[in-house]
Amino acid sequence: MNVRLTAGQRPALGELGTAARFALSAATTETSVSSTADLHSWYAGCHERLGGAEIERIPFAEMRGWRFQQDTGNLVHDSGRFFSIEGLRVRTDRSWVSNWTQPIIVQPEIGVLGILVKEFDGVLHCLMQAKMEPGNVNLVQLSPTVQATRSNYTRVHQGSSVPYFEYFRHHPDARILVDVLQSEQGAWFLRKRNRNMVVEVFDEVTPGEDFRWLTLGQIRQLLKEPHLVNMDTRTVVSCMPTISSAHDLVAEVPGDDFAADVRRSTSAEAKSLHTIGEVLSWLTEVRTRRELLQQQVPLHCVAENGWLRTQTEISHQDGKFFRVIGVDVRAAGREVASWSQPLVEPTGPGLLAFLAKPIEGVLHVLVQARVEAGSMNVAEMAPTVHCHPGNYSGVPEAFRPLYLDTVLSADPARIRYDTMQSEEGGRFHRAVNRYVVIDVDDDFPTETPFSYCWMTLNQLAGLLAHGNYLNVELRSLIACIQAA
């Protein structure tokens, strides 16, 4: 075992554990290192530098380096690397459309999404990057310090081309604070995970011009803006524990607004409706009872299920779900790079919503255990409502997602967060979701159907130390609710 945590050689954590240090960073929105006013001018400068990238939709045949394999029809890169678009045949026990075949992104290698943190004036700051991805709304969004592939990772004897990545690989002047494999979109990826890391550095680190130190509180402020904080940041940030376990910090969280309810629900003393053992038993029950058979098939098999391939896209005959398209990318900035790649483009925006309410005085959110085509472990926890409403046009009332109408008809006065955010722009083209948090009435039923469970934010945060419990949409929404 070659662990980089060498606590004995490090500044002591003092009275505050890691979670309390993150909590302090979350409570801080102005520091000598990072003033909010400068932050906005930095971000505007990055947009000017990087936002001139040109993204052009092109026919598949014009994509440099990509081709459809003759025997399978799979869309692959000539190098055999990156990712491929293949077919997946799925059998489930769902009552509406239980069997289908679909295109799916296959990317078995595990990459790293890493945020470097450093203490300035006693407060942890996160080294964030303004990064262009071809599928991003606004092109440039706030990203983790590094996004690295397994190839970057295992290339032991070569220098890495990913700035700061050395701190994520056994660096003597760094220590790991968060390190967990987490899943990505199960509707579009086959069993994909990325390694979510947060590493504290004790070196002097000079941010490059696309990089900047932000407190967690500043990142949460930016989460109130649409399409600014990217998905990779949201998932890594969600894994930063901000549970205050020291009694003096949590005994009395001040305030009677929703933000204070969220902080109290996150605290270690938050009393929950169910024990964590009960929650895990419920998820185990769902994983056992629900059925998910996954069979990888050649991409040309998706035709059996109404998927059509033209010169420019693979799409479903009903106009629902998503399209696979090809783009040509010409990046801007100092290092001008250009490449072609496929992207998955949903046909409409998604809806990811929490219903939240106090139970015995502590805010709980309603979580569902959701089965998705590409799930690694049958079901993961997901937001109360997790769907693309457009896919349900023409679907009988009885098969519409539970609680969808509750969300769509919510009293605007009870909506605590309501912002459009993008999913990963390196794989998805303008995959936008409406993230919503609704504070429902006290008399909203505490009883739930089989696949749903009320949980505190503290319970969800505890499970984030392990992989494949919370899906990426739920992790994003947890980042968002903490910005409410």
Next chain:
Amino acid sequence: MNVRLTAGQRPALGELGTAARFALSAATTETSVSSTADLHSWYAGCHERLGGAEIERIPFAEMRGWRFQQDTGNLVHDSGRFFSIEGLRVRTDRSWVSNWTQPIIVQPEIGVLGILVKEFDGVLHCLMQAKMEPGNVNLVQLSPTVQATRSNYTRVHQGSSVPYFEYFRHHPDARILVDVLQSEQGAWFLRKRNRNMVVEVFDEVTPGEDFRWLTLGQIRQLLKEPHLVNMDTRTVVSCMPTISSAHDLVAEVPGDDFAADVRRSTSAEAKSLHTIGEVLSWLTEVRTRRELLQQQVPLHCVAENGWLRTQTEISHQDGKFFRVIGVDVRAAGREVASWSQPLVEPTGPGLLAFLAKPIEGVLHVLVQARVEAGSMNVAEMAPTVHCHPGNYSGVPEAFRPLYLDTVLSADPARIRYDTMQSEEGGRFHRAVNRYVVIDVDDDFPTETPFSYCWMTLNQLAGLLAHGNYLNVELRSLIACIQAA
């Protein structure tokens, strides 16, 4: 959420939590309900009743209900249920034989392995079953209360044919104590898991003649015998927490023998070399760095890798690894049943060994993160040595498993446990493993290679609340070390 834990309506747990109640049961080997003398005569009676089963090796063509699919060569049941033998093509980054194709058991449905427990005279007792499985050494072994398939589980409106199974399905007079999905043999199964459950019953329960109440201490006594406690029991028992967290119970565990070292290492106060965060980070690192690409292929593809099918078996040309055979089974006892089925038969015994040593006064065991062909999550924790030594004949010295020679040449005076045990007799024919625990010298290096990590038994027990951390061989060995 429909959880069966309704603590308010139950006898209070009092001062002792679930873990302390299991610890008390583990410390008890004689009760008014279960005397050890009677236990042996009961078990002898079961053997007499059930042990007359006839298991006959037959050609594949004579197996009732099973056939080779024409297009794929897969060995399947006519009903499409139970399990099938298919092909798996594997690509890894191992230095010795990194790519291969092999037969593998595909059984995507999750079954239940459940032990019913009940308190008598203040001590938890486990309802154990003497059960015949065709592949068992000695045919009859001590099994959990129930082994049920998903079909048993979801058959809501029909009575179950599995005795006592009603207590594992939302029974008003029962409460769940353990409930977790755990993996099974990754070398022979593709991503197989079973649900490991322990349920406490408050009803009167009358054991049938093949059933009997045993304390955890009695089960541990029986684990000193070879081939008596079956694999399903070992994995469920390993998931019973026996961590004593109440200070008065653990402050001073008496005794200076190895058994006392084991109990101290299991206690909540056991100081560990690495924090649990460091351990999880290490496993995440292995899962990211190691490569495992799995491709399900038709069974006839295994011929490309030297697997040959005759009328009676599928085996490897080198005589290594395992064979797939067919058997006809005629059970004995009250309900005479008969059926045919395939079994996987390893070509030689396996070796599953712990190296253990005190670090700063607390016993640690050396765990490896092991990649197996059918792993769901790249790598799981495994015993220090986990191999079939016969498969390494002719393999260059440099590629033999680490620590194998340390185990094989161990001073007999340092061997604390050394017993042959069987793996699941419903799928494997005489799959026997030597389970060994070796108490190495203080000067044995604490430094370890990349894939290895020293852990306390308390840390391993904590991870057993989650699935896919500890492989089934490690869980078995944890059950065994607690019997040492």
